Amino acid sequence: MAAIEVGRVCVKTAGREAGENGVILDIIDKNFVEVVGVNVKNRRCNVSHLEPTENKIELKSDDIEEIKKELESLE
Structure with missing residues (x-):
């Protein structure tokens, strides 16, 4: 498993969005x-x-809203 790759779900550890x-x-x-x-x-x-x-999420398009919906379904 590559740690940093396109489509990988990650948790922010720093900043206001930590x-x-x-x-x-x-x-x-x-x-x-x-x-x-x-x-x-x-x-x-x-x-x-x-x-x-x-x-990991398969990115089918560049639509940000679609990516957010798919991420919500994982949570």
């Missing part, structure tokens, strides 16, 4: 990824501030 679940949308470089979640804004995040889970 403790919230998010999905990795894009890997920017070795230190940063783009994350979105139900209570997480679509933004860049340092990978050291994420705790990957064993869950």
